[in-house]
Amino acid sequence: SIMDGATLEPLKIVGTRGMTVDGEYHPEPRVASIVSSFVKPEWVINIKETGQIKLVDYSDINNLKETTIESAKFLHDGGWDSTKRYFLVAANASNKVAVVDTQEGKLAALVDTAKKPHPGRGANFTHPQYGPVWTTGHLGADVLTLIGTDPAGHKDNAWKVVQEIPHIGAGNLFVKSHPVSKNLWADAPLNPERSIATSVAVYDTDDLGKPPRVLDVAKDSGLPETKAVKRAVHPEYSADGSEVWISLWGGKTDQSAIVVYDDKTLNVVKVITDPKMITP
Structure with a gap:
């Protein structure tokens, strides 16, 4: 549903039904998460059961333009890298993280991870060895996974799992960092x-x-x-x-x-x- 930002009046309803990445029709897939691009008037919409990521140009809602990116099932939470160019979203049934390049409008990578990644928005910090990284925890594994996010400055580490940190247990939902802190918090x-x-x-x-x-x-x-x-x-x-x-x-x-x-x-x-x- 597209709504007026000031009044929340519904302006347009757009269906999500369609084909999954496995080639099967799904009549009622849910929207797992939506974020707004920092580089263009576009939403990044993650369709949970289909594994499809929609980039929707909202500059003219009467003539919506959509780019469909195939990733993996089931899409869930995600967050931005430190540059706000790349959006990383968990496909937790596939044990993967999808990386969307919102500037180029395409999939940058599908990263294999430990079982059932669940990042919330994820956590960014600069690793002393691997440079800028983005962090996800896991519902199904007792580790925190660090993924390199700097293809310009650390090309060999970009969109790869550079380190797994032992966590106190599986069942994580959220990790958190802050630009002025040297701490990484995980539940x-x-x-x-x-x-x-x-x-x-x-x-x-x-x-x-x-x-x-x-x-x-x-x-x-x-x-x-x-x-x-x-x-x-x-x-x-x-x-x-x-x-x-x-x-x-x-x-x-x-x-x-x-x-x-x-x-x-x-x-x-x-x-x-x-x-x-x-x-x-």
Whole structure:
């Protein structure tokens, strides 16, 4: 659905049904994620079940122009590289990450990864050996995967897995970095072990061989332990990169919280909670 940005009035509805990358017709594929290009008036639309990526020129919505890129199933979350030219999106049923060159309007690469990549938006930082990289975690593997993203300055590493970092467990949903920080944060809320699901790991991007600092977010919230696991999920930086905010997902009736950490010291800055804050 294309809507007016100010009023949210629907302006146009465009169907997603069509052929999958396997050559089969799908009557009702879902849109997994949409982002807007930084280089042209165009949306990058990832059609989950078909494995097709649509580049849609929205400069004239009465005469839409679409470029269809075949990638892999099932498309899910994704994010930009540090230059905002390339969009990287997980095809988690295929254990791949698709790389779209939004300037050229074509697929740059399909990168094989560990099982079920799930990047959220992914995390960018400069690796001391491999240069600029983009990071994804995994639902099905206990590693964080680093993919080289600099075809101009580090051609030999571009669109390749340059390193896998051991994570505290599988079940990751989000990784996060910030341009002014040397930390890489990663959760594991879907891990079956309580102690892992309630925690996040913080890696030093200058020394990735060093074990991460592991923070038990549920314990740091000060809330009592309940039958349901309080899962630590989605670390998110403040705009200036000084703090990281992490949500707790609890049970259907359990009080939950947002725990705020200082990015440098990893100390708790604030716990935001209320009996009415319930996030099952």
